[in-house]
Amino acid sequence: MSANTLKLILVSTPVGFLGSGKGGGVEVTLMSLIKGLLDLGHEVTVVAPEGSVLPSGCSGAQLREVAGEAQPSWQHQNASSPMLIPPDGVLPKLWKHALELGKTADAVLNFGYDWLPIWLTPRVTVELFHLVSMGDVSDVMKTVVSELSETHHFRLAFHTYRQASDYELIRDPVVVGNGFDLKNYDLQLRKNGPLGWAGRVAPEKGLEDAVEVAVALGDRLLVWGLIEDQDYAVYVEQSAPPGTIDWRGFLPTSDFQEQLGTCRAFLNTPKWNEAYGNVVVEAMACGVPVIAYDRGGPGELINSGVSGWLVEPDDVRAMILATARAEEIDRRICRSWVEESASQEGFTRRVLEWILTGISQNQSGRGN
Numbered sequence: 001m002s003a004n005t006l007k008l009i010l011v012s013t014p015v016g017f018l019g020s021g022k023g024g025g026v027e028v029t030l031m032s033l034i035k036g037l038l039d040l041g042h043e044v045t046v047v048a049p050e051g052s053v054l055p056s057g058c059s060g061a062q063l064r065e066v067a068g069e070a071q072p073s074w075q076h077q078n079a080s081s082p083m084l085i086p087p088d089g090v091l092p093k094l095w096k097h098a099l100e101l102g103k104t105a106d107a108v109l110n111f112g113y114d115w116l117p118i119w120l121t122p123r124v125t126v127e128l129f130h131l132v133s134m135g136d137v138s139d140v141m142k143t144v145v146s147e148l149s150e151t152h153h154f155r156l157a158f159h160t161y162r163q164a165s166d167y168e169l170i171r172d173p174v175v176v177g178n179g180f181d182l183k184n185y186d187l188q189l190r191k192n193g194p195l196g197w198a199g200r201v202a203p204e205k206g207l208e209d210a211v212e213v214a215v216a217l218g219d220r221l222l223v224w225g226l227i228e229d230q231d232y233a234v235y236v237e238q239s240a241p242p243g244t245i246d247w248r249g250f251l252p253t254s255d256f257q258e259q260l261g262t263c264r265a266f267l268n269t270p271k272w273n274e275a276y277g278n279v280v281v282e283a284m285a286c287g288v289p290v291i292a293y294d295r296g297g298p299g300e301l302i303n304s305g306v307s308g309w310l311v312e313p314d315d316v317r318a319m320i321l322a323t324a325r326a327e328e329i330d331r332r333i334c335r336s337w338v339e340e341s342a343s344q345e346g347f348t349r350r351v352l353e354w355i356l357t358g359i360s361q362n363q364s365g366r367g368n
């Protein structure tokens, strides 16, 4: 093994095929890392549910598609729900495949938020690493992550410190942030566009609060994202005067960023401990100031008063006042922050450092 030529297996989320949008930010994160690793000359194989597609920039990676029933996503279950695997579930099939490929690879990286691969880690010789993509939405997950930290702490990495603080870890967490191919995002400087919001349309994302802000300011709210919960979308639509929400659907990054960049401000209203908040950084990459609840990852991504505004979680009134001050933010500063802190190159470098540290810890017999 050499840091210049790693052979890596990347295992996608089992909740949907790559390109479906069901994997939320994980899909964008994974694509970014594939591209970053390929650019550095590493050998990458992606194991993902059947139907997955890799964008043209990732064509140097091999794609292994695996058939099977999608895994139910944790964020729509109760914290105390048991771990479920459907009959013919794709999750164990992905891992059967990945473990086989892993025998001749330097490491296998897991991007899914699932109990099985984490539980497997101390029980197989393949070097497994997990980029944990959510906070502790599940007790089963919280337990298995904390148990792994006790013996194999360096096999776990997180997107932000706030996300990691949901777990009981034996040491300080490995935090790798996230990264975006900035060539895909154009800085737009116009300041008088509409308001924007993006994400999976589901209760934990708090779209109704952003709508309330738009109504109070007499603005239109552009909304992008996969409608994951149709009843919730109808409820939100009915909570505002007709025409307030301009539903844009789930768009490929090129179209998404082009429309996103026209916004005067972007609203981020999570009701959960958002692990990172890809859309926050994507908006900033386009120069759009983000007004966010100071909860979870976004609280670490925005320098309030400089690159956006952070307000008390669930305080819609404060969000209205901060949104009215969006034009005070220099759009170039938003972009610069992303270039410095969330580039694809920097993210890839941090992930490689994490993996190489983990492998050397293991080889030297220092599991954690």
Ligand code: UDP
Pocket (backbone or CB within 6 Å): 023, 024, 025, 026, 028, 029, 198, 199, 200, 224, 225, 226, 249, 250, 251, 252, 253, 256, 276, 277, 278, 279, 280, 282
């Ligand atoms: N997204 C997209 N097209 C859209 C709207 C959203 O590709 O029309 C992507 C967006 O780029 C982001 C992801 O959906 O990377 C949502 O990720 P985020 O981390 O914000 O939330 P998650 O869904 O992972 O909880």
